[in-house]
Amino acid sequence: MIQIRVPEVRMDVAPLLPMTTPRLSLRLFTPGDADDLYAYQSLPSVARYLYRPAHTRERSEQVAAERAAQSVWRVDGDKLALAVCRRDAPGVLGEVTLTLAHARAAQAEIGWTLDPRHQGQGYASEAALALARFAFDTLGVHRLYARLDVENTGSVRVCERLGMRREAHLVENDLDGDRWGSEYIYAALAADMVAPSGS
Template identity: 35%
Template sequence: MADALLPHRTERLQLRFHEERDAADLLRVYSREDVALYLLEEPWTAEQTAERLAKRITRRTLFDEPHSLSLVIQDERGRYVGDLALWLTDVEHRQAEIGWVRDPEHPGRGYVTEAASALIRMAFTQLDVHRIAAQMDARNDASAALARRLGFRFEGHMIEDLYCKGEYTDTFVFGMLARDLPAT
């Protein structure tokens, strides 16, 4: 069913599935220290980019394995400006989690806000999702601010719940229900 919904256009953007041609953009963005800082992985190498892109290309549906979507955000000129992921954490009860990464070369334009808002609306209205969570490193102020702009409710602050890259880190948890979706 997601195949029928994507690619999807917003006012300024296009959301589409990953393709082989995305390798250079992914490497350029995910190899950066400032991007990897709050992610669970170290900066990517070319080999890791190829492996992860191959997995992302298969993430095209919530209804069958792997129960996840992995999308590229393109601006009006067709440039990669970020990416989104949505995956079911509980298939039976339609519980999902969302994640996002913005290309640091495209700051302050609201691209990820616009794209994530469209994906959230699609998840609730067309993909039968009941709840979406957004979890992030508690030090990532920009990501927490984005979750709030999108209408997520702050649900918790997990103290040193994750050991990552040689240190314990805190996690913020945000949530949204289908009924929280603003009217259009």
């Protein structure tokens, strides 16, 4: 009989942060990040593939405060959101998120968003790869997946750069305003991920 070792995924992540990569620092949000969050969460171009309206200033303040207080992974649905910052400059470039989708089976969903002013420089892939490695190596995640609109080509490229494989194409499975939205599901086990640069 095959023995399955189900990892323990419950943990307070705060003492392990910030996480660093060659160019970036990933840390918990603080209430003082509301301005930087609003700068991109308020943009229709950013909200477009997130299946939600652009955020108001008040909503971004609320999000910053909620995220600052959420560092524990305990139950299904707990979400860790990390601010993506440059190591050598102030300000928030965007975010990477990790949601505990199914604790018993060690399944987690990863996500990423960058302020358009900081796109096209590899920051999302660099931050997502660090968070993915952290999820597998430290948090005990067994399988990591991402759900994305099929038209979100920038996000598709992030998945493929990380080594995730396309596992599903869900056809018209959601309503995005006045159009049917279709989604891809990309996923990876630990061995599928590309190695971090420099290793």
